[in-house]
Amino acid sequence: MTNPILEIRNLHARIEDREILKGVNLAIPAGELHAVMGRNGSGKSTLSYVLAGKEDYEITEGEVLLDGVDLLGMEPNERAAAGLFLAFQYPIEIPGVATMTFLKAAMNAQRKSRGEGEISTPDFMRAVKEAGASLNIDASMLKRPLNVGFSGGEKKRAEVLQMALLAPKMCILDETDSGLDIDALQVVSKGVNALRSEQRSMLVITHYQRLLNHIVPDVVHVFSDGRIVESGDKSLALQLEAKGYADFDSEPA
Amino acid sequence: MLKPKMPVRLNAAEETLIAQLTGAGDSAQAERLSVTGLPTRRVESYHYTDLKMLLKSVPPLVGAANTASAPALRLAGAYRLLIANGEPQASATAPAGVIVGSSDGAALSVHDDVLVRLNTAFAKKSLSLTLEGTVDPIIQIDRRTEGTAAHSASSARIFVADDSSATILETYSGSDEAHLTNNASYIAVGRNAQVTHITVDLSSDGVTHFATNEYVLAEGAKLRTLAIHAGSALARTQIFAKFAGEGAHADIAGLNLVDDGQHLDFTLDVNHAVPNTTSQEVFKQVGRGRSKAVFQGKIVVARDAQKTDAKMMMQGLMLSDQAEILSKPELEIYADDVVCGHGSTCGELDADSMFYLMSRGISRAEAETMLVRGFLKEVLDPIEDAELNEALTAVVDDWLVGGK
Numbered sequence: 001m002t003n004p005i006l007e008i009r010n011l012h013a014r015i016e017d018r019e020i021l022k023g024v025n026l027a028i029p030a031g032e033l034h035a036v037m038g039r040n041g042s043g044k045s046t047l048s049y050v051l052a053g054k055e056d057y058e059i060t061e062g063e064v065l066l067d068g069v070d071l072l073g074m075e076p077n078e079r080a081a082a083g084l085f086l087a088f089q090y091p092i093e094i095p096g097v098a099t100m101t102f103l104k105a106a107m108n109a110q111r112k113s114r115g116e117g118e119i120s121t122p123d124f125m126r127a128v129k130e131a132g133a134s135l136n137i138d139a140s141m142l143k144r145p146l147n148v149g150f151s152g153g154e155k156k157r158a159e160v161l162q163m164a165l166l167a168p169k170m171c172i173l174d175e176t177d178s179g180l181d182i183d184a185l186q187v188v189s190k191g192v193n194a195l196r197s198e199q200r201s202m203l204v205i206t207h208y209q210r211l212l213n214h215i216v217p218d219v220v221h222v223f224s225d226g227r228i229v230e231s232g233d234k235s236l237a238l239q240l241e242a243k244g245y246a247d248f249d250s251e252p253a
Numbered sequence: 254m255l256k257p258k259m260p261v262r263l264n265a266a267e268e269t270l271i272a273q274l275t276g277a278g279d280s281a282q283a284e285r286l287s288v289t290g291l292p293t294r295r296v297e298s299y300h301y302t303d304l305k306m307l308l309k310s311v312p313p314l315v316g317a318a319n320t321a322s323a324p325a326l327r328l329a330g331a332y333r334l335l336i337a338n339g340e341p342q343a344s345a346t347a348p349a350g351v352i353v354g355s356s357d358g359a360a361l362s363v364h365d366d367v368l369v370r371l372n373t374a375f376a377k378k379s380l381s382l383t384l385e386g387t388v389d390p391i392i393q394i395d396r397r398t399e400g401t402a403a404h405s406a407s408s409a410r411i412f413v414a415d416d417s418s419a420t421i422l423e424t425y426s427g428s429d430e431a432h433l434t435n436n437a438s439y440i441a442v443g444r445n446a447q448v449t450h451i452t453v454d455l456s457s458d459g460v461t462h463f464a465t466n467e468y469v470l471a472e473g474a475k476l477r478t479l480a481i482h483a484g485s486a487l488a489r490t491q492i493f494a495k496f497a498g499e500g501a502h503a504d505i506a507g508l509n510l511v512d513d514g515q516h517l518d519f520t521l522d523v524n525h526a527v528p529n530t531t532s533q534e535v536f537k538q539v540g541r542g543r544s545k546a547v548f549q550g551k552i553v554v555a556r557d558a559q560k561t562d563a564k565m566m567m568q569g570l571m572l573s574d575q576a577e578i579l580s581k582p583e584l585e586i587y588a589d590d591v592v593c594g595h596g597s598t599c600g601e602l603d604a605d606s607m608f609y610l611m612s613r614g615i616s617r618a619e620a621e622t623m624l625v626r627g628f629l630k631e632v633l634d635p636i637e638d639a640e641l642n643e644a645l646t647a648v649v650d651d652w653l654v655g656g657k
Contacts, residue, residue, distance in 0.1 A: 052612050055604065080614035092609040096627020105623065106613035113614065145627075162613060 003068055004029045005201040006051075006170050011062035013050045020046045022226035024062070026203075028170075028219075033202040035212055037237060038223030039245045044205045045089060047223075048174040052086040053079050066170055081113035085168035087159040089175040094146040099158070102146045103128060107165055131164040135191045152179030153187070160191040171195070171202045177211040189214030209241035222248045261290035269311040270371070273404065276314070279374045292367055301547040301579045302518045304367070307487055308461065311433055314375070315339055315403035324395050325426035325455035326644050331393040334380060338399055339407040341380040350386040350417070355379060360410035360439035361467050368463045368491060372437045375406035379437075382411045388419040391641060398427035398434050398460075408437040415443035415471070420638060423452040426484070431459035439467045442474040444498065451636070453481045453648060454488055462488040470530075472498030479632060481508045481645065482517040483652050489518040489547075496523075496530040496558075503532045506632045510652045511576070513542025521550040525561040528588075534565040537632055539625060540576025549581045550595070556587040563591075569599035570628055572621065622653045 004027040013021040020043045028034050038044045050057050051064060053076035064071040066082050074082065094102070107127075108118045119127070128142065135157045147155055156176055163171055173192065177185055192215050196202065204215055212220070212234065220237045222230040222245070229248050230236065240248075263271070267290055274283035291308060292299035318337035334353065335342040341355045359376040361369050380394065398405045413419055425436060434456070442448045456462045462485040470476055480490045494503055507519045523532055538546035546569065554561045569578035582595035602624050610620035629649055636642045 052608075054608050075617065076608060076611035077614050077616050077620075080612055086612055088609065088612075092605050094606050094609070094624070094627060096630045097610075097623050102610070102613075102623070105615050105619065106610075109614040109616060109619065166613065 005067055006203065007065040009063050009065075011050070011064060012060045013046065013057045014060055015046070015057050019060070020057075020226055021050065024227055026221065026228060028201045028203060030201055031198040032218040033196060033204060033215065034219045034221060035204045035206060035217035035237065036221045036223050036228070037206060037209070037240055039207055042223050043226040044207070044223050045174055048086055048172050048205055051172060052076055052084065077109065080166070080168070081110055083169035085163050085166055085171045087156070087163060087171065087173045087176055089178055091147045091150075091155045091159055093148045093150075095148050097146045099142050099144060099146050100128070103162065103165060106162065110166060127165060128161075131161055134194065135161055136187055137161055153181065153184030156180060156184065156188050157191065160188055160195075164191070164195060169200055171200065173202065173204045175206060176204070177206055177208060185211070185214060209237045212237045224248050261288070263287065263290060264305065266308040266311045267291055267305070273311070273314050274374055277374060282370055282374045285370075286367075298366070298520060298549065300581070301545075301549065302489055302516065307516060312402040312404050312431065315398065315405035316400070318397070318399040320399050320428065322397055322399060322426065322428055325424040326393070326422070326453065326648070328391055328393060328422065328640055328644055330640060331391040331422065333393045333395050334382075336380055336394065336396045336407045336409070338397075338403065339376060339378070339405045341378060348388070348390050350384060350388045351392065352383040352385070354381045356381045356410065359406075359437060360408045361437045361465055362439070364493065366465075366491065368435060368489070369437070369465055372406050372408060372435045372463075372465060375404070375435065376408035376437060379408035379410045382409065383414065384411065384419040385414040385417050388417065391638060392419060392421045394421065394423040396423065396425050396434075396436055398432040400428060400430070402430040402432055404433045406435045406437075409439070411438065411440045413440070413442050413446045413448050416445050417443060418447040420449040420641065421451070422641065423450075424455060425453070425462060425464070426455045427457070427460075429457040429459075431461075432456070433461045434463065436462075436464040437467070438465070441469045442471060442476050442501075444471045445473040446471070447475045449477045449636070451479045451481070451641070451645070452490065453645070454484045454490070455648070456484040456488075458484075458486060460485040464489075465491040465493065468492075468494040468503070470494070470496050470498060470501040470503060472500055474498065474501040476501075476503040476505075477635065478503070479506045479508065479636065479645075480519065481510070481648060482519070483510045483648050485517070486514065487516050489520060492519070492521045494523045494532070496525045496527055496532070499527050499529045501530045504635065505532060505534045506635075507536040507548070508629060508632050508649070509536070509538040509546045509548065510649065511538065511540045511544040511546040512652070513544055516545040516547070518547035519549070521548075523550075523552045523563065525552070525554045525558040525563060527555070528557060528559045528561070530558065531562040533563070535632055536567045537629055538567070538569045538578050539572060539628070540569070540578050541572045543573070543575040544577065546576070546578045548579065549583075551583040551585065552593060552595070554584075554586040554588050554591050554593060558588050559590045561588060561591040561593065563593045565595040567597045568628070570625065571599065571601050572625070625653055626650070
């Protein structure tokens with residue numbers, strides 16, 4: 001068996017005095033898409049932030065390997081250069097930074113880390129146009145400051161656009177379905193599915209089964225109280241939808 | 254009971270200035286300075302910039318410029334006028350609508366302010382400019398202090414005729430010495446005239462740079478100003494704007510880029526003296542290293558100046574724990590039917606925005622640069638001339654990536 005793209009071993013993390021991740025173990029082989037499902041407050045989003053390197057959390061135990069390389073010692077930008085991408089649940093609005101300027105800076109930063117030269121403007125424009133077309137992203141959206149005034153759907157489509165342009169090997173999608181109506185959900189799901197490949201792994205974090213009708217997972221994990229308590233195939237998601245999370249809650253200590 | 258006032262103890266800088274004033278034949282100002290000394294923080298308008306403490310020494314009075322540095326900013330399309338060591342230099346043939354001359358004496362009106370008094374005492378000649386009609390090229394006044402460390406005063410008097418329009422850029426630079434420069438600009442904006450006036454201090458590290466920009470706006474005049482501090486060790490730009498005619502409007506902006514070891518001050522005094530005038534003041538300060546950024550802004554609305562609309566904003570951004578950003582907005586309103594407001598905010602770069610940018614592979618330094626650039630956009634965007642906007646953006650970018 002080949003090495004997993006992402007491997008999380010006994011990961012513990014806290015914010016201030018509160019322990020949120022309490023021993024997460026997870027391995028995602030190349031080409032697979034795993035879903036992590038859990039109720040609000042179970043620590044799912046914390047997991048995504050800790051993987052991407054947000055400063056607010058303190059890692060107390062465990063390790064995370066991306067393609068065999070230790071992630072936890074890296075800055076967020078180094079993790080991105082190593083091939084990690086987090087699609088945010090709430091993409092940040094940054095007035096004053098033009099979307100196109102941002103996209104180009106991000107692409108060039110990653111090219112630089114690979115020792116490549118800057119992308120030419122025509123190549124860049126072409127890449128954005130191509131990737132944007134299937135996501136219904138038009139020029140007017142790209143002319144605005146980054147995420148400013150974007151609807152919920154536009155923000156999520158812009159996240160998938162970034163994912164397509166940066167071509168990461170490990171994608172984490174944090175509650176990508178939140179704030180989406182059914183049409184937008186289809187567009188976003190189509191975009192995500194188009195990016196699935198043998199070389200790329202994905203981790204989809206959600207608390208609704210709905211998204212998994214569109215983005216069908218290879219493996220479903222149930223997350224409760226800071227750890228994975230059950231894993232199974234996609235039928236596990238349906239089971240959760242029918243019965244709720246109560247059956248999976250940790251035993252009282 | 255009145256106590257006899259103790260004489261001030263004069264420091265080296267004050268002694269030199271007094272000697273220089275005496276030498277220049279201005280015994281009245283010499284006498285005055287020897288009694289008052291330089292302003293300390295107990296003088297309200299110098300509260301954050303204690304000149305007595307900050308001005309350690311004063312270099313000898315400047316002589317004629319024998320050497321020449323390069324212009325601090327080059328604009329291909331600009332009509333450039335040079336003032337070297339306080340002396341207006343010969344210039345190329347003026348474009349249409351521009352009359353260039355020089356006049357004896359300084360240009361500022363009387364103000365109860367030591368920098369104004371010193372400029373008036375030491376500026377022997379003023380560059381005089383009359384701008385008429387639609388003045389097409391940007392007028393650049395390139396002020397430089399050349400040679401060994403010197404105390405230099407320069408002055409310019411600019412009249413923009415009724416119904417005319419012009420863009421004026423002033424830059425300050427010179428040889429890499431610890432100069433003390435005291436610069437003055439008096440700009441009268443005629444009826445319905447439109448003026449953009451930009452000043453950029455690009456003096457070298459050891460310089461003490463003082464500038465006073467005085468504006469008088471006639472009826473219907475429109476003024477846009479932007480003052481940028483991007484050099485010197487100690488700098489203070491004083492902006493005095495007076496609304497003398499109804500229907501006039503001014504956008505007054507400043508950009509304080511303050512690096513380790515610097516103390517840079519903007520002091521603003523806007524006087525709405527007549528009814529129906531409007532102004533908007535936006536000042537942004539970015540501090541890095543151990544540095545001090547100062548903004549004092551005062552808006553005065555006279556008793557008769559009904560329907561005044563004035564809004565003043567200061568926004569500070571601290572890029573280090575040791576950067577100090579000081580802000581003192583004041584409103585002095587004597588009329589009863591006005592809309593006036595002021596705001597002042599200060600903070601660090603938004604951590605969530607930094608994380609978002611970095612999560613896409615952008616380095617910490619570049620993410621910081623992008624966010625600071627975004628923060629400053631509001632003051633640079635209104636500069637419509639593309640070449641000028643590009644040159645000013647480059648000044649900001651140099652500061653951002655350069656550092657000291």
